[in-house]
Amino acid sequence: MLRFKGADLRPVLTEAITNQCRIILAKDQGVYFLPEQGERTPEGRYQRLAYAVGCNPDIDPFDDWWTLAYTELGGDDFGEFFDPLEAVFAHILNSEDDLELSATPTHLSFQAVPPKPGNG
Secondary structure (H helix, E strand, C coil), rough: EECCCHHHHHHHHHHHHCCCCCCCEEEEEEEEECCCCCCCCCCCCCCCEEECCCCCCCCHHHHHHHHHHHHHHHHEEEEEEEEEHHHHEEEECCCCCCCCEECCCCCEEEEEEEECCCCC
């Protein structure tokens, strides 16, 4: 399972709702959610990204995040689109909960979970 901190995910959800667009779960250089349309940095990168815990190439060692992403989601890069108003995302937006992602070869499942203590 992969965990996305609610505190990281809420700004992505808010931006997507504000821009009336979907959110994207991406697996390439890390595993993260981003708004389909959103603000960008001067370098052209999306400003608001919510990385899975342990899958952020900016802070996690390559071998660690790559192995975790491969173990949980397989070897192929992908992008999956979701409505930010779906029930589980609406719950995350209106709570302090985190989001857990589990995957099978054919299905992605999300569930809201209480944040881990000290995981702000």
